Amino acid sequence: MSAQSNLSIQDEISAAILEVLTAAKSKLNCEIPTSLTLDRPKNRDHGDYATSIALALAKPSGLAPRVIAEIIVAGLKARADIAAVDIAGAGFVNITLAKGSQGGVISNILASGKKFGHGNKLTGVAVNLEFISANPTGPLHLGHTRWAAVGDALGRVLAAAGAKVTREFYINDRGVQMDKFGASLQAAALGEARPEDGYHGAYIDDLAKEVVAANPQILKVSGEEQTFAFRDLGYKLQLTQQQSVLDKFGTHFDVWFSEKSLYDNDFFVHCQEVLKSKGHVFQLDGATWLRTTDFGDDKDRVMVKSDGSMAYFASDSAYYISKRERGFDICIYMLGADHHGYTGRLKALAACNGDDPEYNVDVLIGQMVKIMEGGEEVKLSKRAGTIITLEELVEKVGVDAARYTLIRYPVDTPMVMDVDILRSRTNENPVYYVQYAHARVCAVLRNASDIGIKYGADSIYPELLVHERERELIGALGEFPRVVAGAAELREPHRIARYVEELAGVYHRFYADCRVLPLGDETPSELHSARATLCSATAQVIANGLELLGVSAPEKM
RNA sequence: GCGCCUGUAGCUCAGUCGGAUAGAGCAACCGCCUUCUAAGCGGUAGGCCGCAGGUUCGAUUCCUGCCAGGCGCACCA
Numbered sequence: 001m002s003a004q005s006n007l008s009i010q011d012e013i014s015a016a017i018l019e020v021l022t023a024a025k026s027k028l029n030c031e032i033p034t035s036l037t038l039d040r041p042k043n044r045d046h047g048d049y050a051t052s053i054a055l056a057l058a059k060p061s062g063l064a065p066r067v068i069a070e071i072i073v074a075g076l077k078a079r080a081d082i083a084a085v086d087i088a089g090a091g092f093v094n095i096t097l098a099k100g101s102q103g104g105v106i107s108n109i110l111a112s113g114k115k116f117g118h119g120n121k122l123t124g125v126a127v128n129l130e131f132i133s134a135n136p137t138g139p140l141h142l143g144h145t146r147w148a149a150v151g152d153a154l155g156r157v158l159a160a161a162g163a164k165v166t167r168e169f170y171i172n173d174r175g176v177q178m179d180k181f182g183a184s185l186q187a188a189a190l191g192e193a194r195p196e197d198g199y200h201g202a203y204i205d206d207l208a209k210e211v212v213a214a215n216p217q218i219l220k221v222s223g224e225e226q227t228f229a230f231r232d233l234g235y236k237l238q239l240t241q242q243q244s245v246l247d248k249f250g251t252h253f254d255v256w257f258s259e260k261s262l263y264d265n266d267f268f269v270h271c272q273e274v275l276k277s278k279g280h281v282f283q284l285d286g287a288t289w290l291r292t293t294d295f296g297d298d299k300d301r302v303m304v305k306s307d308g309s310m311a312y313f314a315s316d317s318a319y320y321i322s323k324r325e326r327g328f329d330i331c332i333y334m335l336g337a338d339h340h341g342y343t344g345r346l347k348a349l350a351a352c353n354g355d356d357p358e359y360n361v362d363v364l365i366g367q368m369v370k371i372m373e374g375g376e377e378v379k380l381s382k383r384a385g386t387i388i389t390l391e392e393l394v395e396k397v398g399v400d401a402a403r404y405t406l407i408r409y410p411v412d413t414p415m416v417m418d419v420d421i422l423r424s425r426t427n428e429n430p431v432y433y434v435q436y437a438h439a440r441v442c443a444v445l446r447n448a449s450d451i452g453i454k455y456g457a458d459s460i461y462p463e464l465l466v467h468e469r470e471r472e473l474i475g476a477l478g479e480f481p482r483v484v485a486g487a488a489e490l491r492e493p494h495r496i497a498r499y500v501e502e503l504a505g506v507y508h509r510f511y512a513d514c515r516v517l518p519l520g521d522e523t524p525s526e527l528h529s530a531r532a533t534l535c536s537a538t539a540q541v542i543a544n545g546l547e548l549l550g551v552s553a554p555e556k557m
Numbered sequence: 558g559c560g561c562c563u564g565u566a567g568c569u570c571a572g573u574c575g576g577a578u579a580g581a582g583c584a585a586c587c588g589c590c591u592u593c594u595a596a597g598c599g600g601u602a603g604g605c606c607g608c609a610g611g612u613u614c615g616a617u618u619c620c621u622g623c624c625a626g627g628c629g630c631a632c633c634a
Contacts, residue, residue, distance in 0.1 A: 043578075414628095486573060511593080
């Protein structure tokens with residue numbers, strides 16, 4: 001093995017290719033890209049890694065793709081870690097690694113342990129990740145649940161890429177909704193009809209009882225005073241319930257940010273001054289507006305209404321300023337599809353504040369989630385009255401299956417969760433497929449220890465791992481850091497899930513074709529150790545991947 | 558009317574800067590456990606990548622138009 005290096009083999013080779021191209025710059029007579037990624041070809045005949053860079057440079061350089069490919073081939077031929085460099089088709093360069101040269105991946109994984117896959121793409125970047133942000137007036141429902149899973153996973157992924165992540169839950173605890181909530185609780189407690197535009201779920205009755213139990217004196221007061229008392233205590237209890245449900249779901253927040261608090265200590269006044277000083281605030285018809293149309297929004301937005309009360313956007317703007325003043329570089333908003341209209345105004349708000357809306361604000365829109373059971377869409381929730389709750393979903397399928405399934409799809413596609421599949425224990429249910437792979441590796445390692453097979457950093461023997469399945473497995477393991485970096489950059493945690501499924505599949509195939517432990521009275525050899533070590537590296541990567549999703553990696557199933 | 562998202566195998570869906578024969582699981586059919594977890598593995602079959610143009614050596618991917626579905630367009634929150 002060559003000296004330990006943090007660069008993976010593909011990073012080294014792509015850097016080498018760039019060097020070769022740069023050296024030939026006079027001949028190419030065009031801009032040389034600053035980075036290039038080697039693909040893992042689907043077809044094994046195309047080698048371990050491939051690049052189409054020669055095709056891409058053909059036009060700017062005015063040279064035939066094959067001529068450029070020849071330059072790359074000539075430049076790479078001398079490397080000891082490459083067995084062959086071939087030109088195929090119109091000008092693809094296919095690289096086949098020398099036997100054993102993939103072994104660095106294994107020692108890397110063993111040395112890095114839980115940190116394997118972590119990178120530094122976002123080092124030094126302070127990210128504010130806001131998700132869920134529900135009203136504290138009822139249970140969290142299915143829409144919130146998607147974000148509870150995806151937001152949490154994204155937080156883990158961004159942190160793995162080096163970012164300093166603060167997860168924030170914005171509590172919409174201000175405004176007429178809260179008063180309607182209080183009035184609904186009050187009516188429920190007194191056995192009166194609830195306001196038409198109030199809250200009607202069955203949970204209101206339970207919550208009203210809880211409020212009375214917590215403060216029996218509340219029945220002694222009346223009128224508005226009583227409404228507010230119900231509102232404030234109900235809020236507290238409901239928020240606690242949301243927090244407890246999220247806690248059980250494995251989603252934790254660093255900051256629970258109260259919308260109301262934006263108006264404490266003249267903070268809002270300060271925010272208005274800030275925005276005014278940037279020159280996009282104006283008065284019209286007695287109201288105070290922000291001229292978001294200066295930056296592409298459809299219409300200007302009211303902050304302070306003509307009657308002096310605050311529009312919702314007042315809070316939005318103050319909240320954004322708060323985030324920026326607290327030092328966050330990137331503010332990520334995860335919103336439901338019914339709020340997609342917010343993107344334009346949030347970006348414009350940032351621009352009005354003199355920020356770069358493309359960098360400082362990142363709005364992710366999550367499409368709807370449907371849930372199917374017994375072939376039919378489940379619509380009714382016994383608690384919420386209309387929509388199924390997070391708690392009910394977890395009761396049905398468990399935390400791991402719920403989280404995994406919600407994260408598995410890109411958020412911009414509407415998704416359907418089939419409860420029957422999530423309860424099944426087959427290939428059909430990807431979370432079990434992946435967890436089973438992990439449990440299987442662990443079983444092999446337990447057996448290896450029992451019969452005294454040595455494995456670990458001293459027992460890698462990369463030159464022995466030449467079976468096709470072994471090469472596939474090592475190659476797949478080496479992809480993990482790049483997958484994590486991509487998921488962070490694109491804000492797409494589902495890539496981790498897809499990768500881990502792929503890795504589990506590769507492992508299962510390896511397991512089927514490559515016997516790890518000695519058979520019968522066979523004498524333990526270095527190959528057994530090498531394979532056991534490979535298993536141990538695989539277990540680490542699967543566990544790391546599942547960790548990023550907040551899904552458990554069981555050692556036994 | 559304007560805007561955002563979606564349209565890929567019978568079903569549920571992957572497919573980041575355009576790349577080689579478009580993938581996975583399920584469902585269908587055929588195989589594999591007297592030794593490491595069969596919650597597994599192998600094989601067969603299954604496609605106008607919504608439609609029509611355009612850019613390109615090359616388009617599921619980028620651009621334009623159209624069709625279909627979902628969701629929005631308040632001095633509501």
